[in-house]
Amino acid sequence: MTVPHLVALDVDGTTINHAGELSPAVRAAVQEVVAAGHHLIVSTGRSIVATTMILDELGVFSGYAVCSNGAVTLELDPLEHKGFRIIDSVTFDPAPALNLLRAEWPDAVVAVEELGVGFKLSAPFPDGELQGELRVVPWDELVAEPVTRVTFRAPNGTAEDFLALTERIGLHGVSYAVGFSAWLDLNPEGVSKGSALELLRRRLGIDPRYTLAVGDQRNDVEMLQWAARGVAMGNAPDSVKAVADEVTLDVDEDGLVPVLRSLL
DSSP states (O other): OOOOOEEEEOOBTTTBOTTSOOOHHHHHHHHHHHHTTOEEEEEOSSOHHHHHHHHHHHTOOSEEEEEGGGTEEEEEOTTSTTSEEEEEEOOBOOHHHHHHHHHHOTTOEEEEEETTTEEEESSOOOTTSSOSEEEEOOHHHHTSSOBSOEEEEOTTOOHHHHHHHHHHHOOOSEEEEEOSSSEEEEEETTOOHHHHHHHHHHHHTOOGGGEEEEEOSGGGHHHHHHSSEEEEOTTSOHHHHTTSSEEOOOGGGTTHHHHHHTTO
């Protein structure tokens, strides 16, 4: 008999490729894992709006999803108006960290998440990077209220620049993850994909031995460490591969497929 596992999947660079495409082989493997009785949970830095788009593509309409790097957890329910209900959201005051970052990198652009709606922006982001309703607002409005996630982006920077920046200024009271480019996500302190998944593991009554997570970026590290079996994609940075239990093929080679098939 198959023992139900909690299977946590990152989205960008893991489930879909860097062109934003979901391969038929990955979709089929996801469907097979769900049909086998495993608890498949998409776990992503994406907003609610961008996460539900992927869930629709995958054909996953029940269970749970972790959004905003762990700050938001959804229970999927086709009977709900939007197909889900928010069962957990953790917020923080973005002003101290954002004011520090702005002083160091004044030409960066900032996005503050509006739950289930979109983002408030300091200036326009490149087309296609953010989903939902996007509104440019004054800085005071941007930092006025507690939020679940903030994205700080500097088009002319690199991931290494941002790692050096966070080291130099010391960000307190927040969790942060540097993206594959100069993209910095801020979350409430102590919140990560791993922390949100642990709450769901307990809710589902899954033995810790039966947890699997697959990811490719620095915001997946806590999730890979949390899982009994943490798998890094072949396209992951070396620092991410180093914390994983195993490494699979590149996303462009459908590296997720053999990992999912190993559960069947």
